Amino acid sequence: MSRTPAIEFRNVHYRLPDGRALLNDVTLEVATGTTVALLGKSGSGKTTLLRAVNRMHGISGGDVLVRGRSIFEQDLIALRRSIGYVIQETGLFPHFTLERNIGLVLEIEGKPRAAIHERACELMEMVGLSASEFARRMPHELSGGQRQRVGLARALAAGQDILLMDEPFGALDPLTRAEMQDVLRHLTLQVHRSGTRPTVLLVTHDLDEALYLAERVVLVEDGGITANLPAEQFLSSPVPAVQAYVRAVHRGAEARS
Amino acid sequence: MIEGSGFLQEHWDEITMLTLEHLWLTGAAILFATAISIPLGILLARNHRLARPVLGVVNTLQTIPSLAMFGFLLPLPFIGERAARIAIVALVAYALLPIVRNTYAGISGVDATVMDVAEAVGMTSWQRLRKVELPLAMPFILAGLRTATVTCVGIATIAAAVGAGGLGEFIFRGVASVDNRLVLAGAVPAALLALAADGLLGLLEWRLRVPGAGQS
Secondary structure, rough: OOOOOOOEEEEEEEEEOOEEEEEEEEEEEOOOOOOOEOOOOOOHHHHHHHHHOOOOOOOOOEEEEEEEHHHOOOOOOOHHEEEEEOOOOOOOOOOHHHHHOOHHHHHHHOOHHHHHHHHHHHHHHOOOOOHHHHHHOOOHOHHHHHHHHHHHHHHHOOOOOOEEEEOOOOOOOOHHHHHHHHHHHHHHOOOOOOOOEEEEEEEEEOOOHHHHHHEEEEEEEEEEEEEEEEHHOOOOOHHHHHHHHHHHHHHHHHOOO | OOHHHHHHHHHHHHHHHHHHHHOOOOOOOOHHHHHHHHHHHHHHHHHHHHHHHHHHHHHHHHHOOOOEEEEHHHHOOHHHOOOHHHHHHHHOOOOOOOHHHHHHHHHHHHOOHHHHHHHHOOOOOOHHHHHHHHHHHHHHHHHHHHHHHHHHHHHHHHHHHHHOOOOOHHHHHHHHOOOOOHHHHHHHHHHHHHHHHHHHHHHHHEEEEEEOOOOO
């Protein structure tokens, strides 16, 4: 496996002007076609790390490589268009129809209207929304789960092979969340247009979600990485930080057993 | 009644002419004011630190009594040479504030998450402005335009004091000759113009509002 990782963090630092470190010497590889979950509590730096990839957040030291090249040597606009971005609040454009929301990246790339329409409809069906019923609807007419489906479709519409997902299902109820996790899993397992599976960097504080969706689970604490394990080894890891996290999550079941 | 309709008949051509003149003065002023204010409002939304001083200056313009404003402009080169120029420049000064303020507020108020995504998906700053910020701020901008237009229709009546014409002509003549019919011949069409502008722009504003845009 000498393939270039889709994303590579090399000794990444981010220091606030007051000297506090938000990211502290992070080195991490995200292999092409895999899903890596960044797990950690609020304020651990996992979102900062995620946003460093598409330069939505700056770094003060080290380097980030996307598809083998430093992001600082790449054209910023092209880099961002090539990376899907899904966040908890969805961030759909309230004045665009769903079709236009999904086809947004194609639209700003100047693709022909007919091609955008076709691709948007295809994506809508892929995320389980009937194109004939939903294409002309506006975001405020949707439920939270439906909005997140649209967010997912938008992130993939332009053939992006890297997805950045920041607590994508964090605002959904547990059942809808499970449903959306299946949609995402289905999408990442599907062979992508480029012939590979998309690479997903997923920020979550939900251990179960991380284990369900990711091949590797990375525990982020105080701006640094305390564990980087295959998902199947995570629960049994002897690393104290991992054990603490696992214990904190399973308290309910343990208390009743 | 018969006397009134006779008066109308007699002055009909003049009423039409002065109404058109009034419309032209106001329309030209609003056009210039919009051309200045929208880019200025966008600039302020990009540089929040400039907002307070610039809005302060524009606000001060608003406080100058209109008659005094026309007087100040009278001795100026170029502007003071023609009455219509004085009137238009003065009206522009009054129309700036509502449009600048609302453009600034409308664009600054666009949901931060939406702007974050607009940037993250790779929109250029021009695309963000044209496809996201301006459409979402448009109801606010139109509300400012509406206030500016109604204000200008009213203030334009005073332009007659410097000989710029418009419906104020009737009002000044009516006041001078203590003839209320003349005052009304100026005031009623001016009021109707203001109402019509208010209604039309209000309708447009309502049509362009975005449900669920999260604007406050």
